[in-house]
Amino acid sequence: MRIPKAASNPVSDMQRSRTRKNWLLSAPALVVLAAASSGPLLIVLVYSFLSAGEYGGVVWKFSTDAWFNVVFFRDIFDGTTTFADAHMTILWRSVRLSFITTLITLAAGFPTAYFIATRPRRNRSLWLFLITVPFWTNLLIRTFAILEVIRNEGLINIGLQTLGIIDKPIQMLYTDFAIMVGMTYVYLPLMVLPLYASMERLNFSLVEAAYDLYATRHKVLHRIIIPLVKPGIIAGSILVFIPSLGAFVTPRVLGGGKKMMLGNLIELQFGAGRNWPLGAALSVTLLALVMAALLMYVRTTQRHSGSVR
Amino acid sequence: MIPFIKKRPPFSLKRQPGFGLIAGLCFVMLYAPIITLVVYSFNAGKYISPWEGFSLQWYVAAWGNEAVQDATMRSLFLAVQAGIYSTVLATMAALGTTRTRPFRGLMAIYAMINQPLMVPEIVTAVALLILFAMIKSLTGIQGMFYLVIAHTAFCIPFAYLPIRARLEGMDLNLETAAADLYATPWKTFWRVTLPLLFPGIIAGSMLAFVISLDDVVITEFIKSSGQETLPTYMLGQLRRVVTPEINAISTVLLGLSISVVCLLFFVERRSRK
Numbered sequence: 001m002r003i004p005k006a007a008s009n010p011v012s013d014m015q016r017s018r019t020r021k022n023w024l025l026s027a028p029a030l031v032v033l034a035a036a037s038s039g040p041l042l043i044v045l046v047y048s049f050l051s052a053g054e055y056g057g058v059v060w061k062f063s064t065d066a067w068f069n070v071v072f073f074r075d076i077f078d079g080t081t082t083f084a085d086a087h088m089t090i091l092w093r094s095v096r097l098s099f100i101t102t103l104i105t106l107a108a109g110f111p112t113a114y115f116i117a118t119r120p121r122r123n124r125s126l127w128l129f130l131i132t133v134p135f136w137t138n139l140l141i142r143t144f145a146i147l148e149v150i151r152n153e154g155l156i157n158i159g160l161q162t163l164g165i166i167d168k169p170i171q172m173l174y175t176d177f178a179i180m181v182g183m184t185y186v187y188l189p190l191m192v193l194p195l196y197a198s199m200e201r202l203n204f205s206l207v208e209a210a211y212d213l214y215a216t217r218h219k220v221l222h223r224i225i226i227p228l229v230k231p232g233i234i235a236g237s238i239l240v241f242i243p244s245l246g247a248f249v250t251p252r253v254l255g256g257g258k259k260m261m262l263g264n265l266i267e268l269q270f271g272a273g274r275n276w277p278l279g280a281a282l283s284v285t286l287l288a289l290v291m292a293a294l295l296m297y298v299r300t301t302q303r304h305s306g307s308v309r
Numbered sequence: 310m311i312p313f314i315k316k317r318p319p320f321s322l323k324r325q326p327g328f329g330l331i332a333g334l335c336f337v338m339l340y341a342p343i344i345t346l347v348v349y350s351f352n353a354g355k356y357i358s359p360w361e362g363f364s365l366q367w368y369v370a371a372w373g374n375e376a377v378q379d380a381t382m383r384s385l386f387l388a389v390q391a392g393i394y395s396t397v398l399a400t401m402a403a404l405g406t407t408r409t410r411p412f413r414g415l416m417a418i419y420a421m422i423n424q425p426l427m428v429p430e431i432v433t434a435v436a437l438l439i440l441f442a443m444i445k446s447l448t449g450i451q452g453m454f455y456l457v458i459a460h461t462a463f464c465i466p467f468a469y470l471p472i473r474a475r476l477e478g479m480d481l482n483l484e485t486a487a488a489d490l491y492a493t494p495w496k497t498f499w500r501v502t503l504p505l506l507f508p509g510i511i512a513g514s515m516l517a518f519v520i521s522l523d524d525v526v527i528t529e530f531i532k533s534s535g536q537e538t539l540p541t542y543m544l545g546q547l548r549r550v551v552t553p554e555i556n557a558i559s560t561v562l563l564g565l566s567i568s569v570v571c572l573l574f575f576v577e578r579r580s581r582k
Contacts, residue, residue, distance in 0.1 A: 019412040025405030026418050029398035029465055036462035037425050040436030047439055057442070108335050111325070115332030118323040129574050134339050136516075136570045138523040140540050141559040144547065145342035148349065148556075153358050155345060188339065207322050221325055246429025248526050253547055263431040263526075270435060270530070280439070283432045290429055 041287070047280035056274045066277035070285060087265070087282075094262040095289075097176060098244035101183040102191075105240050106233065108184075109191035113232075114225075116192075117199035128196060135189035143253045146182045147173065150254075174256035182250040187243060191236040198232030199225075231301060238297045242290050262286050343563065350556035357553050367557040377558060380542040384522055387453070387538060391460035392468075392518035398461070399468035399513055400506070407476040425463040433463070434530035441531050455531055456538075460521045467520045468513035475509025508580045515569050523566065 048066050050058040073084040116127040134142060149155045150172040157169035172178050202225065210220045226233070248263030255261070260268070262282065269279030350368070354361035371377050399422075406418055425433065441455045483505065487497040525540040532541060539562060546555055 015410070015412075018409065022405040022409055022412060023414070026402040029402040029469075030418065030421055032394075032398060032458065032462050033421055033424065033465060036437065036458045037428075037433060038421065040440040041428065041432065043439050043443075044432065044436045108331060111328035111331035112335040114325060114328050125574075125578070130336060131339070133567055133570055134343065136519055137343070137563050137566045138525075138540060138559075140523075140525050140543060141346070141563055142343065144543070144555065144559060145346040147547075148346055148357060149342050153356075155358075158358065185338070185342065188335065192335075204322055211322065217325060225325075242427070243429070246431050248431045249544070253544075263429070266431055266435060267530075270438060276439070279435060283435045286429055287432050290427070294427060 044280045044283050044287075048277055048284050050277050050280075052275045052277050054274075056270075056276060058276050063277070066275070066281040069275075069278050070281050090260050090262060090265050091285075093176065093259065094245055094247075097180050097183065097261065098241050098247075100180055101187065101244045102237050102241045104180070104184045105188050105191040106237060109188055109195055109236060110233070113192045113195035113199050116196055117202065124200075128193075131189050131192050131196075135193075139186055140249055140253070142186050143182050143250050146178075146185050147253055150178055150181060173254065174258050176255075176259055178254040179247075179251045179259060179261070182254045183244050183247055186250060187240045190239040190243070194235035194239060195229065195232040198229045198235075202228055234297060234300055238293060242293055245289060245293070246286055346556055347560045347563070350553055350560045352553045352556075355552065357551060357556065367553040368561075371554050371557045371561075374554070376537070376542060377539070380537045380539045383453075383536065384538040384540070387456055387460055388518050388521040390457050391464050391521040392514050394457070394461040395464035395517045396468045396472075396510060396514040399465050399517075400472055400510055402465075403469055403472040403476055403509075404502075407473050408479075408481060422469055423466050426466050430463075430526040434527045437527065438530045451533060453536065455533075456528060456536065459527055459531055460524065463524070463527065464517035464520050468517040471512040471516065472506065472509040475506055475512075479505050508576065511576065512573055515573050519566050519569050522562075 047058060049062055049064065051061045051063040051065065053059050069084065070087060071084055073082050073086075112131070116124055116131070119127055147154075151157070152169040152171065152173065154173075156172070157166075160166045161169065172181075206224055206228070207220055210224050215223065246263055247261055248267065251259065251261040251264055252267075255264070257264075263286070266279050266282045266286070269275045269282065273279070349357050349360070351363050351365065352358070352360055353364035353366065402418070402422060406415060406422075409415075437455075437459050444455075445451065479502075484497050484501050487501045488494075492500065523540060524538075525544055528538050529541045529544060532538070537545070539558065543555060543558060
């Protein structure tokens with residue numbers, strides 16, 4: 001804690017003691033967070049540069065093998081080096097599914113948020129409440145609920161078979177599609193909430209002006225509403241994209257170990273794979289991707305708040 | 310657009326074609342899977358589907374299952390502890406970071422407090438696994454302590470946000486008045502600030518409780534053997550043949566989370582009036 005030097009006068013002394021009090025009040029929370037949340041992240045970085053122990057854990061010897069193994073695969077028999085296809089497939093699946101999930105939640109969440117924002121004021125909090133309730137319930141349970149709906153003996157397949165549309169159940173579980181449906185389902189509220197927050201402040205006299213100038217509904221949507229709620233669109237997309245990229249439970253339950261995402265690959269290295277440094281390097285990769293997305297978000301929002309509408 | 314179609318409802322500024330339909334579908338899609346899950350928890354059959362009649366047998370089975378009892382008690386114990394600790398820490402931090410002139414390091418404190426919301430859970434889980442494995446092998450100390458501190462840490466931002474929001478909306482004049490009437494700073498805090506802050510503290514602690522109760526990823530990585538919580542127990546069960554017992558457990562857990570959130574909703578509505 002360093003306090004800026006200032007000429008000793010009563011006002012700055014008071015200010016200084018207040019600053020000290022503020023730091024003291026915040027300190028216990030910061031200590032716990034440093035010990036059990038931010039601090040350990042540094043250890044992960046260190047681990048990614050160590051050698052793997054034979055039965056899990058690490059040997060304290062500097063090595064860049066883990067980082068090499070993220071991208072390349074060295075055959076243990078003939079020593080040839082190839083591109084690590086499996087890792088690239090998983091990385092690509094993570095990015096692709098997160099991107100698609102973000103697009104679908106946006107397509108579904110935008111009209112939903114708009115619908116809520118255009119209800120009479122006293123009803124809005126109830127509609128919003130209906131969106132938040134699933135968000136506060138257990139993610140595992142919601143994923144399990146999706147599993148029950150899309151599995152071979154699930155509601156959709158049984159329903160389609162009863163109607164005679166299909167004779168054999170469609171295999172939806174343990175596919176990329178299943179993971180995408182699951183992530184869309186569990187992260188939809190994260191899209192609706194920030195969208196609603198910016199739509200609630202929408203000034204409808206601008207919409208009225210557009211109609212007065214003979215704009216069509218389509219044009220009003222594209223030229224007035226979407227540009228005005230853009231901060232909400234960006235915030236919602238970030239809020240969905242980031243947890244999708246790091247998803248672990250949903251791909252594990254709905255991808256069934258066959259279709260892995262980055263989170264599952266990391267777990268594998270700490271479990272059966274017994275390659276902790278590789279797991280650490282993959283974790284740092286994931287963290288870097290997330291930070292890049294966040295940084296992009298900060299930059300775009302700064303540009304937005306800077307420009308005059 | 311076309312003036313002679315007059316059968317339509319009067320022109321509405323806010324209407325966008327198809328939006329109501331999509332919104333309706335979204336609400337149905339959000340609740341249909343959960344309702345299905347709850348309905349099948351009452352299935353009399355051996356498997357989740359097909360439906361073989363109404364029965365409470367899976368609730369009875371879950372109630373009598375020792376592993377479930379054990380995991381439930383551990384989950385509640387953990388959530389109550391993490392809820393209390395994180396709320397106390399978050400309240401202090403909120404008092405230190407609101408209603409103050411910006412000081413050096415304030416942004417750093419914000420970033421630090423919100424950090425668990427930004428880092429993917431799996432990365433934190435791995436980091437804690439490594440750290441705790443190190444500590445355990447160095448000191449040999451085992452116990453619930455590790456889970457409690459990890460849960461406390463990631464619950465802090467959830468407790469902090471509503472408390473801070475409440476503080477920011479509070480009237481500073483009341484505290485000034487108390488000070489004018491010769492109340493000591495402590496007395497002002499206990500008799501004025503804390504009672505006014507109470508709704509925020511309740512909301513924060515409930516959110517922290519629910520978040521701790523629901524955590525799967527971090528707990529799954531750092532638990533020692535014999536430290537199953539209800540969510541990690543369920544995750545383990547999902548690998549096997551699933552019986553409606555899981556639905557019954559899920560329904561109870563859902564009920565618990567939803568009643569806490571409903572309670573919050575109504576408390577907040579009343580305090581706003």
